[in-house]
Amino acid sequence: MHIIEEKVMKGFLYVLATLFFLVNDSFSCSLHEHHIWQSLLEFSLRRITAQDEKLVFPGEKRLKNVKQLTFGGENAEAYFSFDGKKLIFQSKRDGRGCDQIYVMNIDGSDVKMVSTGLGRTTCSYFLKGDKKIIYSSTHLGGKECPSAPDYSRGYVWAIYPSYDIFIANADGSDVRQLTNTPGYDAEATVSPDGKKIVFTSMRDGDLDIYVMDIDGKNVKRLTNELGYDGGAFFSPDGKQIVYRAYHPKTPEQIERYKKRLSENLIEPNVFEIWIMNADGTNKRQVTNLGVASFAPFFTPDGKRIIFSTNYFATDPKKRNFELALINVDGTGLERVTFNETFDGFPMFSPDGKKLVFASNRNASVPGETNIFIADWIEF
Numbered sequence: 079m080h081i082i083e084e085k086v087m088k089g090f091l092y093v094l095a096t097l098f099f100l101v102n103d104s105f106s107c108s109l110h111e112h113h114i115w116q117s118l119l120e121f122s123l124r125r126i127t128a129q130d131e132k133l134v135f136p137g138e139k140r141l142k143n144v145k146q147l148t149f150g151g152e153n154a155e156a157y158f159s160f161d162g163k164k165l166i167f168q169s170k171r172d173g174r175g176c177d178q179i180y181v182m183n184i185d186g187s188d189v190k191m192v193s194t195g196l197g198r199t200t201c202s203y204f205l206k207g208d209k210k211i212i213y214s215s216t217h218l219g220g221k222e223c224p225s226a227p228d229y230s231r232g233y234v235w236a237i238y239p240s241y242d243i244f245i246a247n248a249d250g251s252d253v254r255q256l257t258n259t260p261g262y263d264a265e266a267t268v269s270p271d272g273k274k275i276v277f278t279s280m281r282d283g284d285l286d287i288y289v290m291d292i293d294g295k296n297v298k299r300l301t302n303e304l305g306y307d308g309g310a311f312f313s314p315d316g317k318q319i320v321y322r323a324y325h326p327k328t329p330e331q332i333e334r335y336k337k338r339l340s341e342n343l344i345e346p347n348v349f350e351i352w353i354m355n356a357d358g359t360n361k362r363q364v365t366n367l368g369v370a371s372f373a374p375f376f377t378p379d380g381k382r383i384i385f386s387t388n389y390f391a392t393d394p395k396k397r398n399f400e401l402a403l404i405n406v407d408g409t410g411l412e413r414v415t416f417n418e419t420f421d422g423f424p425m426f427s428p429d430g431k432k433l434v435f436a437s438n439r440n441a442s443v444p445g446e447t448n449i450f451i452a453d454w455i456e457f
Contacts, residue, residue: 147186176223192250206272214264278308300358378430386422
């Protein structure tokens, strides 16, 4: 929307809101209808305001023209279609108890749910050609949302054993199961040539990275060190894979990791970023920050990695996550975002000109996570 169009629309909504409240007594509407109208007007005003307010914080020199795409609920893990025109993402909205998968245009319009609406879903991705999608879901294990983990012993991620990977048409029809092994199967993404899916599975007793053909055949294990390996993405040329990992070393760490895993849980307190060849060879650690670094993605030139980390957090509980850049050899750490809450799940558009990410910035309530898109500034 052009600036002049935004100003006209914003003015129109203010006039409409004023007229509505002035003549409300003459409307034959119920109190419930009044609240609906008020909510719609407030939402529309907030949506437009979010487009012309400054959403770039001081220091964010690599981001320009930041636009908010979702408003309310919990929204994350937005990934571009191969043609760069759409985004697929997970969201908890519309009164649902847990995440489902949605598709929208990159301007935030035409939002549609494309998962089954049953169970819990995560980790969606387009296939090359954008006619099909993949995502993980627990719906075969039960129609209801699986129970949330017990956080009384600390922050943990649930590794639901009922998660399997599914393929469907881009409109959500013709859902077919790709994985059918005991335990967790999720965190799937697709190679640039569209021929391979990389994912995390617990099929062999630990959380490791695997690769398979698009039809689910020819499964190959890529990691085998004790610990969690996941969140993998291919490099732009398809020759390398970047991922997050936690490998316990001491007897105490190993015992704690195995105990949590037996409970289908992991503690995401310390993740480092790793790279390996697409066949699993030449594994090397990129970061050594000793904190929670995750959601890595290659820059368009394949020379750096953008990721989310709480390395820059100053609060005692390290709850502030920022986007950062680092060279593939581990040098040149650079902070990208300066929003003192949460920024994560970055992905570049296919042409490398835009960055989509999830953030708590401009939240209507504390902790609300929305999806944003920005022009990427290279220098």
